[in-house]
Amino acid sequence: MMLKILRRIVQEVSSTPNFGEALQILVKRIREAISTQACTVFLIDRKQEEFVLLATEGLNPASVGQVRLKFKQGLIGLVGHREEPINLENAPTHPNFFHSPEVGEERFRAFLGVPIIHHRQLLGILVVQQEESRRFDETEEAFLVTMAAQLGGIIAHAEAVGQLALLFNQSKTDNLQSLCLRGIASAPGIGMGTVVVSYPLADLDAVPDRKTKRIAKEMAVFQQAMSAARSEIYALKERMANTLPAEENLLFEAYLRILDSATLEREITQEIEHGNWAQGALRTIINRHIRQFESMDDDYLRERATDIRDLGRRILCHLQKGHRSVVEYPKQTILAGEEVTAAALAEVPEGTLTGIVATRGSSSSHVAIMARALGIPTVLGVEGLPVTQLEGKELIIDGYQGQIYIHPSKKLRKNCAKLIEQQSQINADLAELRDLPAQTLDGHRIALWVNTGLATDAGLSLTAGAEGIGLYRTEIPFMNRDHFPTEEEQYIIYRQLLNAFAPRPVIMRTLDVGGDKALPYFPIREDNPFLGWRGIRITLDHPEIFLMQVRAMLRANNGLNNLRIMLPMITTVTETDDALQLIQQAYEEILTENSNIIRPPVGVMLEVPSAIYQTFALAKRVDFLSVGSNDLTQYLLAVDRNNSRVASLYDGLNPAVLHALHQAVKSAQQLNKPISICGELASDPAAAIILLGMGFNALSMNSAAIPRIKWTIRNFTLRKAKELLNTVLKMDTGKEIRQYLEQALRDNGLENLLNDGKIPEKAN
Numbered sequence: 001m002m003l004k005i006l007r008r009i010v011q012e013v014s015s016t017p018n019f020g021e022a023l024q025i026l027v028k029r030i031r032e033a034i035s036t037q038a039c040t041v042f043l044i045d046r047k048q049e050e051f052v053l054l055a056t057e058g059l060n061p062a063s064v065g066q067v068r069l070k071f072k073q074g075l076i077g078l079v080g081h082r083e084e085p086i087n088l089e090n091a092p093t094h095p096n097f098f099h100s101p102e103v104g105e106e107r108f109r110a111f112l113g114v115p116i117i118h119h120r121q122l123l124g125i126l127v128v129q130q131e132e133s134r135r136f137d138e139t140e141e142a143f144l145v146t147m148a149a150q151l152g153g154i155i156a157h158a159e160a161v162g163q164l165a166l167l168f169n170q171s172k173t174d175n176l177q178s179l180c181l182r183g184i185a186s187a188p189g190i191g192m193g194t195v196v197v198s199y200p201l202a203d204l205d206a207v208p209d210r211k212t213k214r215i216a217k218e219m220a221v222f223q224q225a226m227s228a229a230r231s232e233i234y235a236l237k238e239r240m241a242n243t244l245p246a247e248e249n250l251l252f253e254a255y256l257r258i259l260d261s262a263t264l265e266r267e268i269t270q271e272i273e274h275g276n277w278a279q280g281a282l283r284t285i286i287n288r289h290i291r292q293f294e295s296m297d298d299d300y301l302r303e304r305a306t307d308i309r310d311l312g313r314r315i316l317c318h319l320q321k322g323h324r325s326v327v328e329y330p331k332q333t334i335l336a337g338e339e340v341t342a343a344a345l346a347e348v349p350e351g352t353l354t355g356i357v358a359t360r361g362s363s364s365s366h367v368a369i370m371a372r373a374l375g376i377p378t379v380l381g382v383e384g385l386p387v388t389q390l391e392g393k394e395l396i397i398d399g400y401q402g403q404i405y406i407h408p409s410k411k412l413r414k415n416c417a418k419l420i421e422q423q424s425q426i427n428a429d430l431a432e433l434r435d436l437p438a439q440t441l442d443g444h445r446i447a448l449w450v451n452t453g454l455a456t457d458a459g460l461s462l463t464a465g466a467e468g469i470g471l472y473r474t475e476i477p478f479m480n481r482d483h484f485p486t487e488e489e490q491y492i493i494y495r496q497l498l499n500a501f502a503p504r505p506v507i508m509r510t511l512d513v514g515g516d517k518a519l520p521y522f523p524i525r526e527d528n529p530f531l532g533w534r535g536i537r538i539t540l541d542h543p544e545i546f547l548m549q550v551r552a553m554l555r556a557n558n559g560l561n562n563l564r565i566m567l568p569m570i571t572t573v574t575e576t577d578d579a580l581q582l583i584q585q586a587y588e589e590i591l592t593e594n595s596n597i598i599r600p601p602v603g604v605m606l607e608v609p610s611a612i613y614q615t616f617a618l619a620k621r622v623d624f625l626s627v628g629s630n631d632l633t634q635y636l637l638a639v640d641r642n643n644s645r646v647a648s649l650y651d652g653l654n655p656a657v658l659h660a661l662h663q664a665v666k667s668a669q670q671l672n673k674p675i676s677i678c679g680e681l682a683s684d685p686a687a688a689i690i691l692l693g694m695g696f697n698a699l700s701m702n703s704a705a706i707p708r709i710k711w712t713i714r715n716f717t718l719r720k721a722k723e724l725l726n727t728v729l730k731m732d733t734g735k736e737i738r739q740y741l742e743q744a745l746r747d748n749g750l751e752n753l754l755n756d757g758k759i760p761e762k763a764n
């Protein structure tokens with residue numbers, strides 16, 4: 001029984017998106033579960049070194065967010081200090097009892113406080129209290145201890161993603177203060193501007209709050225939507241009357257009753273009167289009702305939450321009719337949302353978009369690739385982003401470090417404006433390097449290529465001085481359609497790109513979906529997608545898709561002859577042999593149609609650890625190799641490349657990664673096969689010197705990074721790069737390696753690159 005209740009509480013709490021509300025639900029449920037009179041949670045505000053009362057049922061609700069206790073203060077302090085439960089029959093007589101008048105706990109005697117601990121760290125205290133003088137019994141104590149242990153993870157997560165800081169901030173000023181949240185750096189650069197929230201229509205939870213002064217207008221819009229919803233349901237009821245059993249048809253009666261009930265309408269209009277627009281008011285009130293129903297013990301009543309949700313959605317649809325067209329984009333627009341789609345990005349008028357931030361997505365999302373191509377600073381995967389509260393707020397995006405600042409202080413804004421200015425100055429200076437080779441001071445040349453997924457990117461890449469395309473991610477044109485593109489459709493896209501770059505080489509990678517890259521028309525559901533059906537594994541299982549793609553590539557190459565084909569996610573030699581055989585088959589077929597077609601060079605990606613240890617065997621079979629450092633780092637270090645919780649462990653300079661790269665280059669060189677690197681690592685100046693020293697023939701990166709890397713290479717000798725490599729290969733940690741290489745950059749006059757655009761940690 002206890003277990004069932006416990007599970008239900010944990011589930012409800014962890015599924016409530018707003019952390020403040022989650023805590024309030026928590027204390028309410030615990031109080032009910034052990035039939036006591038008060039339940040309260042205090043969490044630690046590390047910045048202030050205080051316990052803050054963040055939710056209570058039974059004590060004075062006005063004390064939420066207001067009551068703060070020093071670490072050693074009161075019984076709370078004692079529980080925290082001892083890190084064990086304290087169970088008292090008569091708390092006020094305890095020498096540590098501390099009376100704060102605003103809490104309203106005078107009448108309570110019995111006290112049980114339990115520490116909330118996660119990974120050895122104290123996060124807060126959970127307390128139950130009762131008037132009667134008695135000890136809470138063992139079952140109650142066990143229940144609370146188990147509850148606190150489960151809560152640890154939830155709270156630690158809220159802390160990691162900045163939700164906790166958000167609560168502490170609100171508790172102090174009732175306003176969003178300058179606040180920094182972390183996500184995944186998805187397109188480099190610093191962007192500053194005003195938020196426009198991008199949200200899908202007909203999704204109640206996605207509706208943002210929006211302040212309005214035109215209350216009468218919002219009121220009228222709301223009334224119209226209500227009566228439209230009423231007529232709609234009435235019509236549905238009439239239509240279904242003959243087909244549905246009478247009992248089921250009662251549902252519509254119930255809907256109409258809810259719509260007609262004065263409460264719902266009154267609550268929503270009150271919310272509008274407080275200055276929220278109709279859609280935001282609707283979301284607030286409907287969600288409140290949904291939660292009420294969901295918390296009921298009776299299964300039938302709990303189900304009513306679904307009805308309310310459906311009704312809310314219907315009213316919303318009427319509210320949203322024709323609404324999209326009136327979005328006004330500020331001169332400097334930051335697009336924010338749960339998910340920002342490529343289409344939403346395209347809706348923003350040219351020249352006004354200065355940044356993108358979203359809860360979902362990763363650096364390999366379509367929108368990230370587009371943002372990199374367009375040079376728009378982007379941070380995705382920001383869990384806990386308070387999307388609904390962001391409309392019209394000032395925001396700074398740090399696309400280098402994957403951070404965003406909500407409501408930045410004046411000082412931070414000034415600093416960032418300066419950084420943006422410096423950046424454009426550096427860019428202007430670097431533009432002069434465009435036509436110069438990436439050549440070291442002692443005359444060694446290395447090719448700089450670009451990673452891309454958009455044909456329209458070709459122009460930008462050439463402007464940046466790219467000497468070829470080191471990775472064309474063919475899945476991108478596969479993503480924005482609702483079916484696999486035909487051979488002809490693919491031919492047109494590939495031809496355009498090969499043509500734009502000829503005679504420079506273009507390495508086209510065969511379809512690499514699965515993992516985090518899904519096609520809307522080819523869903524794959526797996527528990528471990530990164531270890532599942534992805535890349536070459538899929539295309540070998542579907543030779544028809546592979547052959548169609550290869551045929552399109554071979555035909556597009558006709559007369560241009562700058563195509564190279566690359567195979568992703570190779571784990572075994574057999575996969576390589578099978579893929580080579582299919583390519584040969586496509587080639588022979590096409591030869592019968594057109595004898596001018598050539599067999600292009602074919603290479604494999606080294607992005608799985610097993611491929612590193614088989615580089616020699618692979619190199620024997622193919623014409624070139626290319627390291628995919630993004631996946632290689634993820635698989636070597638067992639760190640999900642898109643999971644911000646473990647982002648600090650994801651380090652391309654980790655000695656394991658460097659030794660793997662070094663070994664791959666040595667194997668390739670034994671057979672005289674060219675080896676390049678694509679993936680984000682090559683765009684890091686510190687890493688680029690080491691890659692140069694290892695002997696990579698080409699570095700491929702996003703086009704925005706090319707000028708900086710060219711500058712780096714032109715300021716080093718190959719001899720020095722090799723020397724640095726030998727030193728760092730003897731080091732034990734990524735941190736040590738990074739510090740050492742950054743010092744080398746400074747010594748070589750590249751200080752500016754290190755601070756380039758980066759917001760100093762203490763600037764806020």
Ligand code: PEP
Binds near residue numbers: 364607631678
């Ligand atoms: C890589 O894994 O490094 C790579 C370049 O491929 P993608 O990022 O598309 O997986």
Ligand code: MG
Binds near residue numbers: 568607628630
């Ligand atoms: Mg990859």
